[in-house]
Amino acid sequence: MDDKAAGPGREKLAAAREEAVGLREKAADACAGTVDTREREIRAAGMTQGASDDQISMLRQANAQLVIATIEAHKLAEQVQTAKTELEHLAHHDVLTGLPNRTLMNDRLAQALALARRSGKQLAVLFMDLDRFKHINDSLGHTVGDQLLQSVSQRLLGCVRQSDTISRQGGDEFVTLLPDIDHPEDAALSAQKMLMTIALPHLIDQHDLHIGASIGISIYPEDGLDAETLIKHADTAMFHAKDNGRNTYAFFEQDMTARAIARQSIEASLRLALERQEFVLYYQPKINLLSGTIVGIEALVRWQHPQRGLLEPAEFVPIAEDCGLILPIGRWVLREACLQARAWQDAGLPLITIAVNTSALEFRAGDFLEYLRATLDESRLEPCYLELELTESILMRDAASADSVLHSLADLGVKLAVDDFGTGYSSLSYLRQFPINTLKIDQSFVNEMTRNPDDATIVSAVISMGKSLRQRVIAEGVETAEQVAFLLAQHCDEGQGYFFGRPVGAAALAILLQAGI
Amino acid sequence: METRDPPRRQLIERLMAQHPEKVADAAIDLWEQMATQIISIVGEDGFNSLYARSVFLAQQTFPWLTASSLSQQTDQRFAELKKRLEGQTPSQAREANSLLLLTFTGILAELIGEPLTTRILGSAWGDDASTSTSKEFKHE
Incomplete structure (x- = not known):
């Protein structure tokens, strides 16, 4: 073999081999590179999957929070709306009865007046006040009184049309608006219906309660052109209905205003009467029916009015009770009576008991006992010569509290009498428990007892009961010999x-x- | 006649009417199918919140529906609802559950819109639900 020829061949081979190695290395490198990429891709894909699960989980949590927050927001919005509705209702309705209140009534009356003005129609305003509601409140307590007001409200609603409005003005006063009437007689019919409906017994807390009402009626446009005047005139007419014997209605008449003004004038001058010492005491004897001798006296207040002369209690005491002046007036009466009784004793006159009427306001005053003791000390009157006359309603309202005060009075030596007995509501159990000395039979029974067998029965029964309970019985309002004979x-x-x-x-x-004598 | 009822109402009423004898079972099936879909989107807490609100609202019509929280166990989630439905006549149970579903889906629709709600119901209750509501949407 030719070396020269063989030499280049070997070189070529070697070069080819190196190239092949190089190619293999490149191929290997290339192969290794491919593996790296795939690994990276797999790794990246794994990471992406993990990240995606996390994101889904986070999204789900975020969604949950959004749902919860939105629903909570709905609930809150609902609560706010409910509270607003309740507030709105409270602002325009009476809490006890649910009836529209004074504000809503004024609003509806204003609207009704505008409509009546445009259409040339009439409307009526009825002002109603329950008769002797105060007695029920005083004798049976506010809870029963409140239930009675609710019962009355429900019945009133049944007496009127859907388009009419009945409102509670406060206390035992109700105002009804009849926005569309053809004749004033329509209002009278409504009033009559209300009176009849209310008069049926109300079963409350095991009591069969009977209540009446007095209604005053004013008519637009005759009796007033605006809401205030119409209500004021209906109120005035209501007082007139009360004066006419209660449980009735009355239409407003112009001359009633003069009487209403007179009442306001009395209230104003009552405030000055104490300062001006215009009150005087009159004394009425109490007679022992067997001996005919004076055994006691009752002190009765009169008002020496500078313009109107001597006024009877009926002309100013109810007004004094309404405006609270009965407290200072009552205390003046007590002090004056004690001083007078002591003066008679000092003058050597027979020792007899002096009786003084005690109002609910005085009896419930926190310093009642204190004032009484101070008055007895000041006047030097022995307590056994003082008798306090209290009505059933004063005694029976909050009987437990009354019991405590009554026993303190009895311990002091003061005598106690139940005044106007038979006209209120008495619990016989309390009557036995209270340290009562005397029952005073109301004059309404005494007046009629010789003519009306029912009244005679009541008087006999009260006398028997008094004897059984070892209480003195005294008949009020005795006016004839026939009555004396019956009582004897x-x-x-x-x-x-x-x-x-x-x-x-x-x-x-x-x-x-x-x-x- | 134009109606303001959402198409969901007819769908729910139709689905509820399919099993007149086993109302409670049918009702719970629908709830479970829907719960699966909705929980996958808003989680357990979101679903529970929607459900509690729906029961509260439906109680005004059916006071016997209780507002107690859902069972923590997935397979017992609607045990209380089932018990209550079984205590009623089939007609009352059907009516109450229809109202409850309608209330639930109504709240959902308020939150996410009617079309998305329809898609979810489609996933939960099958194509039939989705197509029928879609058709009804078009007729709306």
Whole structure:
């Protein structure tokens, strides 16, 4: 073999081999590179999958939170709306009865007036006040009183049309708007229907309660052109209905305004009467029916009005009770009576008991006992010569509290009498428990007892009960010899009334006492 | 006649009417199918919140529906609802569950829109649900 020829061949071979190695290395490199990429891709894909699961989980959590937050927001919005609706309702309705209140009534009345003005129609406003509701509240308590108001409200709703409005003005006052009437008689019919419906007994807390109402009616446009005037005039007419015997209705008349103004004038001058010392006491004797002698006296307040002369209690006491002036007036009466009784005793006149009427406001005053003790000390009147006359309603309202005060009074030595007995609501159990000395039979029974067998039965029953409970019984309003005979036959202890003597001034009574009549 | 009822109402009523004898079982099937889909989107808490709200609203019509929380166990999630439905006549149970489903899907639709709700219901209750509601959407 030729070396030269063989030499280049070997070189070529070697070169080819190197190239092949190079190619293999490149191929190997290339191969290794491919593997790296795939690994990276797989790794990346794995990472992406992991990230995607996390994101889905996070999205799901975020969605959950969004759903929850949105639903909570809905709930809150609903609560806010409910509260707003309730507030709106509260602002326009009476909480106790659910009836529209004064604000809503004024609004509806204003709308009704605008409509009536445009259409040339009439409308009626009825102002209703329950008769002697205060007695029920005082004797049976506010809970029963409130239930009675609810019962009355429900019945009133049944008396009117859907388009009418009944509102509670406060207390026991209701105002009804009849926005579309053809004649005033339509309003009278509605009033009559209301009175009849209310008069049916209300069964409340095991009591069969009977209540009446007085209604005043004003008509647009005759009695007023605006809401305020119409309500004011209906209110005035209501007072007129009360004066006419209650449980009735009355249409407004112009001359009623004068009487309403007179009432306001009394209230204003009552405030000055105490300062001006315009009150005076009159004294009415109480007579022992068997002996015919004076055994006690009742002090009765009169008002020496500078313009109107001597006024009876009926003309100013209800107004004084309404405006709270009965408290200072009552205290003045108590002090004056004690001083007078002591003065008679000092003058050597017979020792008799002086009775004083005590109002609910005085009896419930926190310092009632304190004031009484101070007055007795000041006047030097022995407590056994003072008798306090309290009505059933004062005693029976919150009887437990009354019991405590009554026992304190009895411990002090003051005598106690139940005034106007038979007209209120008495619990016989409390009547036995209270340290009561005297029952005063109301004059309404005494007046009729010789004519009406029912009244005679009541008077006999009260006398028997008083005897059984070892209480003195005194008949009020005795005016005839026939009544005295009846009372004596029933063994009644004492009598008081015009038959024995009208209330007289202190000097006149001193003469009677001196005479020993 | 134009109606304001959402197409979901007819769908739900139709699905509920398919098993007149086994109302409670049919109802729970629908709830479970729907729960699976909705939980995958808004999670358990989101679903529970929607469900509780729906029961609260439906209680005003059917006070016997209880608002107690759903069972933590997935297979017992609607045990309380089933018990309540079984205590009623089939007609009452059907009516109550229809209202509950309608209320639930209504709230969902308020949150995410009617079309998406329809798609979810389609996934939950099958193509029939999706197509029928879609058709009804077009007739709306």
